[in-house]
Amino acid sequence: MIETITAALNSAxxxxxxxxxxKVLIYVLVTAGVLFTVRLGFIQLRLFGHGVRLVRDGRxxxxxxxxxxxxxxxxxxxxxxxxxxxxxxVAITVGGAGSIFWMWLIALLGMATxxxxxxxxxxxxxxxxxxxxxxxxxxxxxxxxxxxWMGILFSILLIIAFGFAFNSVQANTIADALNNSFGIDKNIxxxxxxxxxxxxxxxxxxxxxxxxxxxVPVMALLYLGLAVIVIVMNLSEVPAAFALxxxxxxxxxxxxxxxxxAVMAGVARGLFSxxxxxxxxxxxxxxxxxxxxxxxxQGFVQMIGVFVDTLVICTASAAIILVSGVLDASEGQKGIGxxxxxxxxxxxxxxxxxxxxxxxxxxxxxIIANYSYAESNILFLSKNKTVxxxxxxxxxxxxxxxxxxxxxxxxxxxDVSMGLMALVNIVAIVALSKVAYAVxxxxxxxxxxxxxxxxDAHKIESLKEQLACNTWLKSKKxxx
Numbered sequence: 001m002i003e004t005i006t007a008a009l010n011s012a013x014x015x016x017x018x019x020x021x022x023k024v025l026i027y028v029l030v031t032a033g034v035l036f037t038v039r040l041g042f043i044q045l046r047l048f049g050h051g052v053r054l055v056r057d058g059r060x061x062x063x064x065x066x067x068x069x070x071x072x073x074x075x076x077x078x079x080x081x082x083x084x085x086x087x088x089x090v091a092i093t094v095g096g097a098g099s100i101f102w103m104w105l106i107a108l109l110g111m112a113t114x115x116x117x118x119x120x121x122x123x124x125x126x127x128x129x130x131x132x133x134x135x136x137x138x139x140x141x142x143x144x145x146x147x148x149w150m151g152i153l154f155s156i157l158l159i160i161a162f163g164f165a166f167n168s169v170q171a172n173t174i175a176d177a178l179n180n181s182f183g184i185d186k187n188i189x190x191x192x193x194x195x196x197x198x199x200x201x202x203x204x205x206x207x208x209x210x211x212x213x214x215x216v217p218v219m220a221l222l223y224l225g226l227a228v229i230v231i232v233m234n235l236s237e238v239p240a241a242f243a244l245x246x247x248x249x250x251x252x253x254x255x256x257x258x259x260x261x262a263v264m265a266g267v268a269r270g271l272f273s274x275x276x277x278x279x280x281x282x283x284x285x286x287x288x289x290x291x292x293x294x295x296x297x298q299g300f301v302q303m304i305g306v307f308v309d310t311l312v313i314c315t316a317s318a319a320i321i322l323v324s325g326v327l328d329a330s331e332g333q334k335g336i337g338x339x340x341x342x343x344x345x346x347x348x349x350x351x352x353x354x355x356x357x358x359x360x361x362x363x364x365x366x367i368i369a370n371y372s373y374a375e376s377n378i379l380f381l382s383k384n385k386t387v388x389x390x391x392x393x394x395x396x397x398x399x400x401x402x403x404x405x406x407x408x409x410x411x412x413x414x415d416v417s418m419g420l421m422a423l424v425n426i427v428a429i430v431a432l433s434k435v436a437y438a439v440x441x442x443x444x445x446x447x448x449x450x451x452x453x454x455x456d457a458h459k460i461e462s463l464k465e466q467l468a469c470n471t472w473l474k475s476k477k478x479x480x
Contacts, residue, residue, distance in 0.1 A: 013412045020419035026267050029277045032426050033109025036116050039437060044111035044303055050447070051300035054291070058301060062289035064131045068301050070209035071288040073216040075281040075302060078162075078369035079274060079309040080220065081170065081362045085355075087273055088317040089338040097241070098248030100318045103270035107310035110276030111303045116436045117277065117429050118285035118302035120144070122295035123439055123463070123472065125286040128379075132205060135286025136373075137279035137425045138380040144432045150424060154279065155377035157421035162280060163374030163395055165414030168402025170363040170370070175403040177363075181356035190403030193364070197399050200368045201375075201392055205287055208372040212365060219361040220313065226354065227316035230346050234323040241322040273314060274306045278418060279425030281305065283376040284369070294453040295472075296443035320346075371395055435463065 037044065044051075058068025066074075091099040117137070124143045125135030138151035175189045200211050231238060275281055281302055290297040317339060324342040343351035371392075378391050429436070438460050446453040457463045457472040 013416055016416045017412060025419055025422055028426055029271055032277055033113050036112035037109055040112055051304045054297055054300045055304050058291050060291060064289055066209045066287045068288050068290050068298060070213045071284050072301050072305055074209050074212040074284045074369050074372055075305050076216045077212040077365035080313055081366045084273060084313045085317050085339050088314050089321060092321055096248040097244040097322060100245050101249035102267050103314060104311055106267050106270035107274055107306055110274050111306045113277040114306045115299040115303040117279060117282040119295050119299035119436050119439055120429060120432055121282040121286035122298045133287050134376050134379055136283035136376050137428060138377055140432060141428050145428060151380060154421055154424045155380050157417045158377050159374045161414040161417040162370040164398045166370050167367050167395060168398040170366050171399045171402035174360055174363045177356040177359040181353055186404050190400050193403055194396050194400050197367055198396055201371045205372050208368045212369060215361055215365045223358055224316050227320050230320045231323055233346060237323040270310055274309045276306050277426055278422040280373050283373040292453045294443050294455040296440045
């Protein structure tokens, strides 16, 4: 009886995932990306250099809130994970090398979507009693749209996906990688992961951001360095790899699924990797005190995060696979196994140990960043400190269970939750897009005039009533 119920539940979850990710979300998120890109005049290209400068200059720690760079690193910690390695390999094996082109395209569109949702998160952020800022989609749904029920729905979906399910899966990936590479007992690994996670998350958002700021640049640079070594070793193969990507993208090379196979694989994996439009990274974006102190400046920072995730790190994974030639002799390898084969063939057996270490850093940083997203939404639902403590203990329990047991149904259910979460968020940011456009235009006008942009919410008529108790209206302060 239990097996029958479980099988039926699995079937229903898989069907929902197929509809959400295969038919609905791809078109919704791509349409939103095109809409925001056109309306903002291709801002991700026009002001790309400005965005890079804001990331570089965002290290100064403010008295209140987190620095822009800390927030950038925390969002990158959640974005960058096994999807940037295994996900890219799956896209190539399912849709061919052309899937990488469509992954690039969806990232370019997603940069505009990330800009809009992160700007809105900054506009509607509130100040906590401890002086830290908090916000995200749930907050702009309540303040901007006047629909708290919508914010509650979003919060619940995010907590299920990022707070519980994804963290158990990330812990399982760490345990598998260390067990397979070094033979360490999974029970020992579980205890260590739980202890490290507890140390970080019990310190709240400030501690999460501090740890992310240290881990993310190191792990990204090491992985990119490895990719550069492989590319230099196979420099003569680079032109052929690029030719394969473009030929396969438009169906000229039918080796793996043709053009539609490449489009679907690239778009799906790109959306899943960079999270643009899903509303997840917007939660931590609201916690920043941006430099310059204007909501749009954090939009620029998060826009660059999408670029680094997909057009830099995912491209590095694709380059390792394509220039190494393992696609022609992979013997059915998919996912992380294909990447591991490429690294081992090029650099020797030690590369598999490096990959295990990379997975450890990528997944642990994802656990703590996912927690930070969920904490913002727990505090939206309840300010009770006991509720927050219980939530932290439940997160640790899911990390413990995930370390020793593979929970495939949990992963599938999390995909459904994240898909629904993305739909709710897209509805909200499209509905609030006029506010975002006005705020971004205000930033650009000041920038073109040679000024350091500063935000005065009184200048934007539609915000006066919405922000009556928000931190951007300095005459009235709000305690969250």
